[in-house]
Amino acid sequence: MRPTIPSYGTRSRNLRVTVRSRYASTSTSKADSPAPAPRRNRWLGIALVTAAAGVAGAYIRSQDPGSATLNQETFTKYSLVSRESVSATSSLFTLRPRIPSGGNYDVYENAWRTGIWSVMFKQPQLQIGRDYTPLPVTSATPLTVDEENEGYLRFFIRKDPFGEVTRYLHNLKIGSDIEMRGPKIEFAIPDETQDVLFIAGGTGIAPALQAGHCLLSRTTENHQPKIHILWASRRREDALGGESDTPEAPVSQKSWFSGWFSSGNNSPSIGPVSNAPNPAKSLIVKELEGLKSQYPGQVTVDYFLDEDNHFISKKHIANFVKTRPPSDGSRKGNLILVSGPAGFISYMAGPKIWAQGQELQGPVQGIIRDLDLKGWAVWKL
Ligand SMILES: Cc1cc2nc3c(=O)[nH]c(=O)nc-3n(C[C@H](O)[C@H](O)[C@H](O)COP(=O)(O)OP(=O)(O)OC[C@H]3O[C@@H](n4cnc5c(N)ncnc54)[C@H](O)[C@@H]3O)c2cc1C
Structure with a gap:
């Protein structure tokens, strides 16, 4: 307890x-x-x-407002500006520092340039904390210059009816304080990185957007990195209007969570998300499309829906890897990143492990190990 x-x-x-x-x-x-x-x-x-x-x-x-600038030592107060529903089980949170601080610009900028980062939110009644991933600013849902200068941050947060912190966050009134600490660098993307395959489950799409933002911001005439995102969602609403860039992608009927929550399902695939009758787009799909239009030809996304029995399989990973030139042997040019619930990460790349009081990567297992990919480094988020 x-x-x-x-x-x-x-x-x-x-x-x-x-x-x-x-x-x-x-x-x-x-x-x-x-x-x-x-x-x-x-x-x-x-x-x-x-x-x-x-x-x-x-x-x-x-x-006492505490520190006005986000830092790793103390909790900084932010105010909840808005909470927009993305689907029945997830929302987009917009927060701004309670006290404007010029220092936030440098703190954020350093984290954005480094790679994938998170902050810890505090649940003050229970004195517990959980990590959340700020979304990069894209042309799809931009912040105004003033909002950017004031240090606004946005988050895609899943509402879990049994989750202590998500329940607290979803019940807060607009204008309430949220205390956070950070940034914590989850993964520093090496400068040499050329190709990223990002395998995301659910809110694991937030780190994928960060990875895209960081990687592609390094684009020059001679360096044109690329990112391919495989995003699996449980509900159609989260990925509404998303169109896969690999329409011929073979359909897998084996779910990462079939061994955890269900006995599996052999019903035929209904097809990609783009077949959804409602043409509206979810906020996250707009973010992904914003990234694509900002960096034409450097971002591709394939959507997978549990609801449609359309799951990420070995073939989707192998087919993508085949299309990329081999790494020069440094193992830094090609990167596979996996992010999502623990069961998802485990199915794709094996579980992370706890040793000596810290979480470690553990060996690469799961379907990625079965593929025996040469020249691709793997990182579990
Ligand atoms: C680096 C990092 C970045 C992250 N970024 C994001 C992000 O951007 N967005 C996001 O939504 N999440 C993110 N997460 C996950 C997030 O930190 C939390 O783990 C998540 O929000 C759940 O926290 P919680 O306190 O609400 O749930 P907890 O209370 O910790 O519950 C965890 C799980 O246990 C189950 N559970 C708890 N109590 C019961 C019970 N009595 N009966 C049955 N089941 C129960 C809950 O249903 C839930 O699935 C990130 C995690 C990490 C490590």
């Missing part, structure tokens, strides 16, 4: 109650057994001064 630590608000409320009851019990005892007045007054004075100091401290703490 998780520890519950009272928030500052709770402490100050208790404090006021305590003061009142002490005062009351003092009055009662006065009637019953009179004590020497000066001594009682002294204790009463001490109690009142202590209480006043406590209330003042609690007030100051509640007003």
Whole structure:
């Protein structure tokens, strides 16, 4: 069971109650057994001064904005600007620093240039934290110059009915504070990287967008890196309007989660997401298309839907890898990144492991090991 630590608000409320009851019990005892007045007054004075100091401290703490610049040591307060529904189970959160700080620009910029990064949100009542991945700014859903300067951040967050932090985040009122710490670099994309195959499950698409943003921002006349994204979603709504760039991609009927949540399904494929009758596009599809139009010819995306029994298979990975020139042997030119729920990562590349109090990559297993790919480095996020 998780520890519950009272928030500052709770402490100050208790404090006021305590003061009142002490005062009351003092009055009662006065009637019953009179004590020497000066001594009682002294204790009463001490109690009142202590209480006043406590209330003042609690007030100051509640007003203390803390650090205005995102940093790894302390939690920085952000305000929830908006929460737009992407589907029944996911939302786009927009946050801005509660206090504008010029320092955020450099902090973000350094992280964007390095690779894939996350921040930790705090759930203040339970004093627990969870990691979330800021979305890069694309032409599809741009921020205004003022918003960018103010250090706005956006997140694609899945709502989990049993999840402590996602439930908290989805219940917050607009304007509420969210405290976060970071950035934490999850993976520094090597400068030499030429080709990335990004295999994403669910909200694992957020790191894929970051990888695309970082990799492609290094484009020059002589260096034209490319990224191919395979994105598996459970629900059509999340990937609504997404059109696969490999329409002839063979359909796999074996799901990464078939061994976890279901007994598998052999019904025929309904086809790619582009066959969806509703032409509207989900926010994430717009983000992916924004990246494509910003870097023509350097981004391709294939969509997979559990709902349609359309799953990422060995063939999708092998067919893509075949099309790419072999790496020069440095193993840094070609990169496979895998991101998503633990079961998804495990199915694709084997589980990450815990050793000596930290999470490690563990050996490459799963369907990627079966493919025995030469010249491709693999990283699990
Ligand atoms: C580097 C990194 C980046 C991430 N980026 C994102 C991101 O951008 N967007 C995003 O949405 N997520 C992201 N995540 C995942 C995120 O950090 C959380 O793990 C996720 O939001 C769930 O947290 P939670 O506290 O809501 O769920 P938890 O309370 O931790 O629950 C975890 C799981 O256990 C199940 N569970 C808990 N209690 C019960 C119960 N009583 N009965 C049955 N099941 C139960 C929940 O259903 C849930 O599936 C990222 C994770 C990492 C490591």
